[in-house]
Amino acid sequence: MAAEVIDGKVVAAEVVEKVTNATAKLLADTGVTPGIAVVIVGEDPASQVYVRSKGKRATECGFHSVSHTMPAETPEDELLTMVENLNNDPAIDGILVQLPLPDHIDEGKVIQTIAPEKDVDGFHFINVGKLGTGETDTAFVPCTPAGSMILLKKALGKSDLSGLNAVVVGRSNIVGKPMANLLLADNATVTIAHSRTKDLPALASSADILVAAVGRPEMIKADWVKPGAAVIDVGINRIDAPEKGEGKSRLVGDVAYDEAAAIAGSITPVPGGVGPMTIAMLMANTLASACRRAGVEAPTY
Numbered sequence: 001m002a003a004e005v006i007d008g009k010v011v012a013a014e015v016v017e018k019v020t021n022a023t024a025k026l027l028a029d030t031g032v033t034p035g036i037a038v039v040i041v042g043e044d045p046a047s048q049v050y051v052r053s054k055g056k057r058a059t060e061c062g063f064h065s066v067s068h069t070m071p072a073e074t075p076e077d078e079l080l081t082m083v084e085n086l087n088n089d090p091a092i093d094g095i096l097v098q099l100p101l102p103d104h105i106d107e108g109k110v111i112q113t114i115a116p117e118k119d120v121d122g123f124h125f126i127n128v129g130k131l132g133t134g135e136t137d138t139a140f141v142p143c144t145p146a147g148s149m150i151l152l153k154k155a156l157g158k159s160d161l162s163g164l165n166a167v168v169v170g171r172s173n174i175v176g177k178p179m180a181n182l183l184l185a186d187n188a189t190v191t192i193a194h195s196r197t198k199d200l201p202a203l204a205s206s207a208d209i210l211v212a213a214v215g216r217p218e219m220i221k222a223d224w225v226k227p228g229a230a231v232i233d234v235g236i237n238r239i240d241a242p243e244k245g246e247g248k249s250r251l252v253g254d255v256a257y258d259e260a261a262a263i264a265g266s267i268t269p270v271p272g273g274v275g276p277m278t279i280a281m282l283m284a285n286t287l288a289s290a291c292r293r294a295g296v297e298a299p300t301y
């Protein structure tokens with residue numbers, strides 16, 4: 001039987017609608033408007049596209065949204081001063097520094113300068129530590145794994161993952177590790193696999209929940225998938241698509257979608273799966289930060 005396709009566009013739209021409604025209520029009840037600041041250094045076209053779409057979505061949600069574009073040659077201390085100014089700006093609840101940064105800037109130093117209570121990307125050590133120790137109520141959780149968990153729970157129709165084996169392929173700080181922590185917090189039995197893992201196909205095919213966050217186009221084949229498993233494909237890979245015309249390309253995930261969909265119980269497509277959830281969760285995190293400032297409960301998703 002073909003897998004249920006988990007439509008990230010639909011779920012992301014639901015999250016954004018909830019954020020928009022809660023933002024209007026927050027303003028009406030407390031006078032607080034969530035504020036987000038996006039800082040970009042340099043002119044990387046892909047980063048510019050991301051920053052523009054984050055700003056547009058924030059405005060649609062009813063947020064106060066500012067973006068600061070700094071030249072590629074900006075010295076590190078100028079960027080740190082910009083972050084500190086945003087830390088001290090009472091109108092800003094969420095600060096996002098678009099990565100990657102130019103080589104002369106120490107990314108880690110910049111991230112650790114962001115006030116943890118405004119770190120809506122969830123990359124500060126305080127937020128990483130809270131997630132790792134199970135303080136998920138007050139941690140900012142990185143947006144891509146947070147969005148992936150929502151899709152997974154929709155697919156499974158439950159939020160307690162007791163008794164289920166989860167395999168996360170990829171151990172990055174942005175996706176793999178926080179995803180593993182979230183699965184563990186919801187009682188899954190979790191294995192993290194990576195480039196040094198032995199016999200990955202056999203391991204993957206033991207998973208009731210298989211999360212791919214590798215960055216290798218269509219690496220995960222049908223025989224890596226346990227029949228009926230929930231498959232969450234985080235990968236976004238651009239590959240040549242000569243069938244669409246000369247010089248054309250298309251996006252694929254880390255999972256060989258068509259063959260895996262014939263085996264899995266549910267699966268996220270690429271594009272249109274995890275991707276749209278990331279910006280939606282950024283909005284959710286920023287609203288949560290503003291709710292904390294106002295002393296009211298943030299919505300859950």
Ligand code: NDP
Binds near residue numbers: 170171172194213235
């Ligand atoms: P990283 O490159 O930081 O991490 C990739 C991980 O995959 C590493 O842990 C690496 O192992 C592992 N890996 C690489 N090759 C293999 C292999 N052959 N077998 C097993 N494991 C392997 O990537 P990210 O975590 O940042 O991103 C992963 C994917 O998710 C990318 O395609 C990225 O574009 C996408 N992504 C999508 C987002 C979204 O919004 N949907 C957001 C963020 C990322 P090792 O540690 O041993 O090197």
